[in-house]
Amino acid sequence: MSTRTDSVTVADGVFDLYVWLPERGTGPGVLLIQEIFGVGDHLRGVAEDLARLGYVVAAPDLFWRIRPGWASDADPEGIQRSMEVSAQFDGEQGVADLEAALDHLAGLPEVTGGTATLGFCLGGWLAYFLAARRPDLAALVSFYGSQVPGALDLATQIRCPAQFHFGGSDPYIPREDIARVERAVAAMPDAEIHVEEEAGHAFHNPSPVFHHAAAADRAWRLTEEFLARRLPV
Template identity: 60%
Template sequence: MRERRETVTVADGRFDMDVWVPEAGRGPGLLLIQEIFGVGSYIRKVAEDLAGRGYVVGAPDLFWRLQRNWEAEHDQEGLAGSLQLVGRFDFQTGVDDAEAALGVLSGLPEVAGGAGLLGFCLGGSLAYTLAARTRPAAVVSFYGSSVHDTLHLIDRIEAPVQFHYGGKDPYIPRDKVAEVERAAAGRDHLEVHVQEDAGHAFHNFEAPMFHHPEAAEASWRLAMDFLARHLPVR
């Protein structure tokens, strides 16, 4: 695969988006939306995994207004710094930036067959909100902490969306996850999967404090099957 850096231009500035192109040289696009630790080692390894599966992956630097190219360590100190940073993050402006990044990604010459969204934590919330505004081919939202508070948006979403949660997430109580399950019930384009024994950020294999290997493997298999159905690599 090849990696390069693109620039996304918005009304008040420019920010970076790292792009990974699969060996085939083209494929469907996936906007990989960061967690609070930034576009660091974890997001980069996920991007490499997805590009290895045939996707053209773009990971935008959405903290650029606060701290360009933020990459926190996946430990308590890094968590504290990231929480402080996200406390100053303007969510709606982040959605605007993500939409601009999706436009750049979709317009790359290597992207063929549509473009989708995949986000973790903060990125899971941004992906869900952006899906209510745009028409991506598919959306995968991992433990988006604001989804249950913005369920009024769900009626606007036409794209297939797959939600992932941990049943023991201290940041997203199980009863709040149940609200998402009820909102998605009866809608064929929406799926909710709960790894009941896992907590928050269970897929993050760079963060021992969060990682739950069994839940990570199960959820990633579901996510890849979902993308194969709705955003297939041809």
């Protein structure tokens, strides 16, 4: 596995796109989208897991206009600081940046076999919004995207296979909102949803504040199986 940092140019500047290459050097692409904690230890660990599976992984620095290179631990102090940074984030602008990052990823000579997007928390709903705009995606994986329940009109615009994960005991996303997503997903032609009833928010993040080991393991196994079907290496 090797890593590098590419640059992506948009109308108002340039941002970093962190890239991980699998051992063999080529593979399908996965656009990996950060939590409010930036491209930190958790996201880098996920990128390495995906690269070990054979994917070319790219994670953009979405807070580049606010705090370039932002990365924080998911401890109480880091949560507070990350919430302050993310409060300044423009979601519409962020989705536009993701489109530019996806174009860059898809155009890499190392990428073969299509592209997917996978996001956590902030990235979970951004991945969903991105998929509604990009019919060229091969797959969408969204982990506990807080704005998904309020944007279910976009579900009809998603053409790629989709997989959603939520914690049934999430204090930030009420269970009744998740039930609305379940009903919307049931009407989508090629989508699935998995609710870890005993888990709270950000259960995949290894921080003791959030982590639920059993739920994280189950959800990641389902993610690997889904990607293997929809974006085979």
